[in-house]
Amino acid sequence: MKRVRVAAGRVPYDVVIGRGALTAARLRSCLGAGASGVVLSSRRVLDIHGLALRKALVGAGFEARLVLLLPDGEAAKTPTVWARTMREMAKAGLDRSSFVIAFGGGTIGDAAGFAAATYMRGIRLIQVPTTLLSMVDSSVGGKTGVNLPEGKNLVGSFHQPNLVVGDLSFLRTLPERERQSGVYEVLKCGFLRSKSLVSLVERTRGLRRASDAELEAAIAEAVRIKARIVERDERESGERVLLNLGHTLGHALEAASSYRRFTHGEAVGYGMDFAVDLGEALGVANPLAASRMRAAIRAVGRRTPLDPSLVATTQQAVLGDKKRDGASLREILLARPQKPVVRRMDAGAFGTLAGSWLAAQTRRGSRSGPAAV
Secondary structure (H helix, E strand, C coil), rough: CEEEEEEECCCCCCEECCCCCHHHHHHHHHCCCEEEEEEEEHHHHHHHHHHHHHHHHHHHHHHHEEEEEEECCCHHHCHHHHHHHHHHHCCCCCCCCCCEEEECCHHHHHHHHHHHHHHHHEEEEEEEECCCHHHCCCCCEEEEEEEEHHHHHEEEEECCCCCEEHHHHHHHHHHHHHHHHHHHHHHHHHHCCCCHHHHHHCCCCCCCCHHHHHHHHHHHHHHHHHHHHHHHCCCCCCCCHHHHHHHHHHHHHHHHCCCCCCCCCHHHHHHHHHCCCCHHHHCCHHHHHHHHHHHHHHHCCCCCCCCCCCHHHHHHHHCCCCCCCCCCCEEEEEECCCEEEEEEEHHHHHHHHHHHHHHHHHHHHHCCCCCCC
């Protein structure tokens, strides 16, 4: 069992990682006695893992006055679902002493976090992620939000959780594609701050051959890297922008495909590919460093292929990126592993470069080296 302390927001909190991390004692120590609240989850997650959560809640003596089932995927993150959630919480009589438990993957965590941030201007939140992606990314750092047709996470708030419980037992039923999705975010953290984490991802072929101890260590290291960055820049006014490595093109790909074609990790993987190629084309990275980084990305495994029909819509989606500042945006490049570079670029020019790169990728059909930028 590993524990990462996050000193962000008004009250520091723990991220606990390990098999069997979800216990009644851990919930009780966080929430105190006699608390009541709401569990936000999905039918699929509750069918598979609901008994474990119920056992912990009953053992801790808590009452879940309400269990709300949200749609799977990005459909959970809409203003309509948010409004319905608010009304159900109000009808259940939840007050400022109540809590929200987010029980599921990243979209459930984002939606539940935004519900906790906005109900009565903020109530307590416990994140219980059930996917590798949500354990290393969305459950930590306090970003919550919902999507609009114009772009991803355009409505949101910063609301730090009171506790994050990453129980590795939940990963046993995770489909391989979803597991791979999380590995891209692990690799991202390695590219930013940890040579050993990049080596572990490569050595274990995208963590597919990782032991339980290696998987636990990889998650804890990725969380630690994100936590230290968030502590220094909670509201993304400086260093936290580094965590967007791969996300400008990644979010655009997700939006262009209506969040149906790629997992979040797959889209970020393509975004990191583009960042490496763009960095080499701009002279930020030398060919040897770029080649090493491409090899690390390839080690994660095969992805859903790109589609030529996405080129124009992805270019347009870049302009709706929430990180855009007027006519420009900040793209994260890599001079080499552990040496990120923030490059301010014209958003329109970035979209054109991204479109050219995507077109080259789809013509080549497979990834074997640098593509034209």
